[in-house]
Amino acid sequence: MSLVIVGSVAFDTIETPFDRRERIVGGSGTYCSLAASFFTQPKLVAAVGEDFPEEMVEFFNQRRIDTRGVEIKQGKSFFWEARYGDDPNQRTTLKTEPNVFENFRPQLPSDYRQNGIVFLANIDPDLQDDILSQVTKPQLVAMDTINFWINRKPASLLRVLEKVDLYFANDEEIRLLTREKNLIKAGKKILEGGPSLVAIKKGEHGALVMGKDFVFGVLAHPCEEVVDPTGAGDSFAGGFLGYLDKAGNIRDENEFRKATVYGSVMASFVIEDFGINRLKSLSIKEIEERFSYFKKLVSF
Amino acid sequence: MSLVIVGSVAFDTIETPFDRRERIVGGSGTYCSLAASFFTQPKLVAAVGEDFPEEMVEFFNQRRIDTRGVEIKQGKSFFWEARYGDDPNQRTTLKTEPNVFENFRPQLPSDYRQNGIVFLANIDPDLQDDILSQVTKPQLVAMDTINFWINRKPASLLRVLEKVDLYFANDEEIRLLTREKNLIKAGKKILEGGPSLVAIKKGEHGALVMGKDFVFGVLAHPCEEVVDPTGAGDSFAGGFLGYLDKAGNIRDENEFRKATVYGSVMASFVIEDFGINRLKSLSIKEIEERFSYFKKLVSF
Numbered sequence: 293m294s295l296v297i298v299g300s301v302a303f304d305t306i307e308t309p310f311d312r313r314e315r316i317v318g319g320s321g322t323y324c325s326l327a328a329s330f331f332t333q334p335k336l337v338a339a340v341g342e343d344f345p346e347e348m349v350e351f352f353n354q355r356r357i358d359t360r361g362v363e364i365k366q367g368k369s370f371f372w373e374a375r376y377g378d379d380p381n382q383r384t385t386l387k388t389e390p391n392v393f394e395n396f397r398p399q400l401p402s403d404y405r406q407n408g409i410v411f412l413a414n415i416d417p418d419l420q421d422d423i424l425s426q427v428t429k430p431q432l433v434a435m436d437t438i439n440f441w442i443n444r445k446p447a448s449l450l451r452v453l454e455k456v457d458l459y460f461a462n463d464e465e466i467r468l469l470t471r472e473k474n475l476i477k478a479g480k481k482i483l484e485g486g487p488s489l490v491a492i493k494k495g496e497h498g499a500l501v502m503g504k505d506f507v508f509g510v511l512a513h514p515c516e517e518v519v520d521p522t523g524a525g526d527s528f529a530g531g532f533l534g535y536l537d538k539a540g541n542i543r544d545e546n547e548f549r550k551a552t553v554y555g556s557v558m559a560s561f562v563i564e565d566f567g568i569n570r571l572k573s574l575s576i577k578e579i580e581e582r583f584s585y586f587k588k589l590v591s592f
Numbered sequence: 593m594s595l596v597i598v599g600s601v602a603f604d605t606i607e608t609p610f611d612r613r614e615r616i617v618g619g620s621g622t623y624c625s626l627a628a629s630f631f632t633q634p635k636l637v638a639a640v641g642e643d644f645p646e647e648m649v650e651f652f653n654q655r656r657i658d659t660r661g662v663e664i665k666q667g668k669s670f671f672w673e674a675r676y677g678d679d680p681n682q683r684t685t686l687k688t689e690p691n692v693f694e695n696f697r698p699q700l701p702s703d704y705r706q707n708g709i710v711f712l713a714n715i716d717p718d719l720q721d722d723i724l725s726q727v728t729k730p731q732l733v734a735m736d737t738i739n740f741w742i743n744r745k746p747a748s749l750l751r752v753l754e755k756v757d758l759y760f761a762n763d764e765e766i767r768l769l770t771r772e773k774n775l776i777k778a779g780k781k782i783l784e785g786g787p788s789l790v791a792i793k794k795g796e797h798g799a800l801v802m803g804k805d806f807v808f809g810v811l812a813h814p815c816e817e818v819v820d821p822t823g824a825g826d827s828f829a830g831g832f833l834g835y836l837d838k839a840g841n842i843r844d845e846n847e848f849r850k851a852t853v854y855g856s857v858m859a860s861f862v863i864e865d866f867g868i869n870r871l872k873s874l875s876i877k878e879i880e881e882r883f884s885y886f887k888k889l890v891s892f
């Protein structure tokens with residue numbers, strides 16, 4: 293199969309209670325494709341400005357990420373600035389400058405358009421819809437979004453949601469979208485509206501994946517220090533979809549279960565350092581060891 | 593072995609967003625011993641007033657609970673009134689009337705004092721300490737407490753904590769006691785202070801059990817409706833300790849893991865109806881089926 297990831301490639305300025313990083317490389321497309329690259333060769337679709345470092349594109353290529361879908365446009369790259377509180381789940385967005393993403397209307401290369409897994413990371417739902425209209429016979433379409441779009445463009449968002457197979461959300465987002473406090477009810481509501489799978493990310497409490505006839509849960513890695521939570525959700529999606537693409541079976545409940553664990557493994561690594569740093573030094577061996585650890589954590 | 597449970601046997605008035613029950617039987621000792629009675633023959637230590645229904649004591653006996661340690665005192669039984677918000681974790685205590693518990697200084701029957709598991713449910717830490725001084729060579733001592741005592745009698749509480757093997761806490765309590773937001777760090781702090789095991793109950797997010805060299809996590813039963821959360825924590829402790837007493841091995845990590853799951857199973861049943869109602873109709877078969885469900889929920 294193939295895995296096409298549409299998301300942002302950007303600069304982030306991140307402040308935590310302990311430290312600060314200025315204009316480091318981030319973005320949903322970056323985290324997701326890097327996480328997926330440990331399992332498969334993802335095709336990345338994004339726009340960057342002229343300020344985006346060429347070495348970084350080379351690094352993507354070294355990591356077997358196909359960057360033919362990354363458009364270099366006149367202007368500046370997407371920029372986002374945020375501050376985290378003592379509780380890593382408390383995040384305040386200080387600045388969002390879409391820049392080259394403002395008028396980005398990606399045209400997928402022709403070999404991106406068929407028979408693959410398509411992931412629409414957090415971007416304008418109208419843009420997600422436009423991309424969907426370019427693909428034919430996708431094996432699986434997954435999407436993510438954030439509160440900003442749920443509040444700003446609910447109608448567009450619901451229209452896209454009807455067309456996707458898998459919806460990735462965190463607990464706060466799915467509660468906002470479904471107006472249901474109970475996550476199991478919220479998940480069922482999503483399953484009534486189009487998707488056949490929903491993955492609910494719960495930060496330090498792990499993740500739940502629900503299908504029409506199963507529920508699977510995974511605990512978070514019991515870590516003592518979250519250095520930078522940025523990109524955890526996108527890395528979860530990247531690990532999940534990267535594994536599925538490698539497994540080549542998107543109909544098997546057992547593969548969804550494993551995919552969920554690989555997603556959690558990737559998220560657990562990314563938060564150990566700022567930005568994408570931990571993914572730069574990460575090895576397959578470490579991933580497999582942590583996968584085994586996740587098994588031991590819940591076995592009885 | 594044997595399992596001695598010291599806790600309250602009381603009347604509760606409970607209000608949820610959907611319904612209300614006046615003066616139904618409750619109390620930490622009640623929930624814990626009923627939950628444990630599905631695994632072993634617990635010995636209950638408590639005080640009740642003359643208003644406590646005799647049929648209820650008979651019901652305890654039918655359920656193989658040894659009530660020789662339940663003292664019937666002049667006056668009224670412990671009374672507690674609480675209201676739950678839309679979020680089952682939001683609880684407001686409206687009234688607490690200790691009544692006969694005010695000056696209760698239990699004397700354990702002589703055959704309660706040796707070689708058993710002792711559980712000190714949520715009561716005044718000075719009383720917990722007094723009870724500990726009556727037992728000799730306990731196999732395992734476990735305790736629970738609430739924010740009220742952490743705030744009111746921190747010195748007494750820490751003195752008891754040093755003497756116990758297993759501390760049951762919910763996430764809010766352990767954060768308050770250790771001043772640590774991160775639950776893994778909070779658990780480690782407890783393990784440095786006396787107990788060799790800590791069980792952290794996280795409501796809808798399940799539970800974590802930590803020992804000196806292992807961490808085990810269990811998810812909550814994915815339920816859509818919590819009718820009445822009262823007694824979930826005490827039923828968790830009852831299932832946990834009841835299973836351990838039955839297993840007869842309090843040194844084996846694998847038994848702790850199973851005990852945690854049985855604790856979660858019992859908690860998941862008790863919240864399905866008001867008060868102890870669900871425990872009245874519950875069967876061993878249902879418990880074993882849910883135990884298997886918990887296994888399936890996390891298997892990959």
